[in-house]
Amino acid sequence: MTADDPKSKPSDSAPKAANQLWGGRFARGPAAIMERINASIGFDKRLYAQDIEGSKAHAAMLAEQGIIGREDAAAIRAGLDRVREEIEAGAFSFKTELEDIHMNVEARLAELIGEPAGRLHTARSRNDQVATDFRLWVRDAMDRMDQGLRDLQAALIEKAEAHAATVMPGFTHLQTAQPVTFGHHLLAYVEMFGRDRGRFRDARARLNESPLGSAALAGTSFPIDRHATARALGFDRPMANSLDGVSDRDFALEYLAAASIAAVHLSRLAEEIVVWCSHGFRFVRLSDAFTTGSSIMPQKKNPDAAELVRAKTGRVIGALNGLLVTMKGLPLAYSKDMQEDKEPVFETDDTLALCVAAMAGMVRDMEPQPDSMRTATERGFITATDLADWLVRVLGMPFRQAHHITGRIVKAAEERGVGLDRLDLAAMQAVEPRITEAVYDVLSVDASVASRTSHGGTAPEAVRKAAGAARERFL
Secondary structure: OOOOOHHHOOOOOOOOOOOOOOOOOOOOOOOHHHHHHHOOHHHHHHHHHHHHHHHHHHHHHHHHOOOOOHHHHHHHHHHHHHHHHHHHOOOOOOOHHHOOHHHHHHHHHHHHHOHHHHHOOOOOOHHHHHHHHHHHHHHHHHHHHHHHHHHHHHHHHHHHHHOOOOEEEEEEOOEEEEEEEHHHHHHHHHHHHHHHHHHHHHHHHHHOEEOOOOOOOOOOOOOOOHHHHHHHOOOOEEOOOHHHHHHOOHHHHHHHHHHHHHHHHHHHHHHHHHHHHOOOOOOEEOOHHHOEOOOOOOOOOEOHHHHHHHHHHHHHHHHHHHHHHHHOOOOOOOOHHHHHHHHHHHHHHHHHHHHHHHHHHHHHHOEEOHHHHHHHOOOOOOOHHHHHHHHHHHHOOOHHHHHHHHHHHHHHHHHHOOOHHHOOHHHHHHHOOOOOHHHHHHOOHHHHHHHOOOOOOOOHHHHHHHHHHHHHHHO
16 A cells, blocks of 8 residues: 555544543544534633633632542642643643643643642533633623723713704604704713613623532532532522533523624614714714725715624624524533534624724714704704694694694795794794794794703703713713
């Protein structure tokens, strides 16, 4: 048989040495393609800090319970600290054949401290180990996201306070509706992002139970103290059921659901920035820091950062859908399908953090254009509702009758090509004779905005108070 003979080349089905991590049950190692599809170290190495902290807590508990010696626990702790130092220094060699972060850490620990490393896995499984690591990581991600959203709220509140009295059209159906202020508009997003923070906090509270000690699925016969490891890792309590402990991923789904809703809010604001920057609106300007040009049209200044935030929302929603589909048919307890839970969460964390930071930057960067906003309020008979309200308040009309009369007056103004505040009194009295000169007091944009003093309304003073209250609630 020659070197060129294909029969002489190794194949994926060729016998390999038994896998030292799986133990004696396997006579041969995995096929190369199995090694590739089975390995998760390419992405789950992000869990290294949580994995090491979980192992330290577990080893300390084992020693405290007399399951392993205190000297072994001390060696394990020192070795794990050394492993973390190597990873953070970029000196750690991650090996695909060791499959995941847990085995990579344990194998290196064995190289560093020898036999005591073999005692670390007593009374636990990779099933409860990964469930614990992942919960810790998602908990940290939620805390980071809360800070990012808080910074975005701060940017919005700052801009809202500066433009509490800057009038602009409010829209429904993207049609001119009633006048509002730019500050009032921005504070709407402050409330949305506040609820997003609340969703992450609520999900965090439900997440904060420890699976560690559930072992493979049935718990363990060793006299462990799950309450001790839960406390050591900052959990509120251990999970009550070992099957649930290793098979549950609804904490990841909740994270992705909260992230998806937050991304939708980001996308809506991004869409408004795109519209506001357009020549049809000219409500805001973005500097060169958050725009790009065209390769062929030298006059272009495109709001690409906003457009990309809008686009990346689809990836976040897709991650939620993907994990829902992965989990929907899995029986208890652990199945390898659940290895697919981490990449969508990791990618979502990267994507959403980037989008939140970009949006905070855009909000601070954007320069409102009050003149363009005010000019836009001169179109669309924007104070028609104020006229209807005046008819109700002053003439005692039922609102439906006032609505009908106002519609006829709007038609008269449209036929003459003027706004309601410029329509002569005789034209109004031709529709409703009891209308007096006093009606003009409510037909200006400024008067309309100033009159909206109800709680949550757009009157400038109300906006200033709302911005102050938002500072106290959120920042």
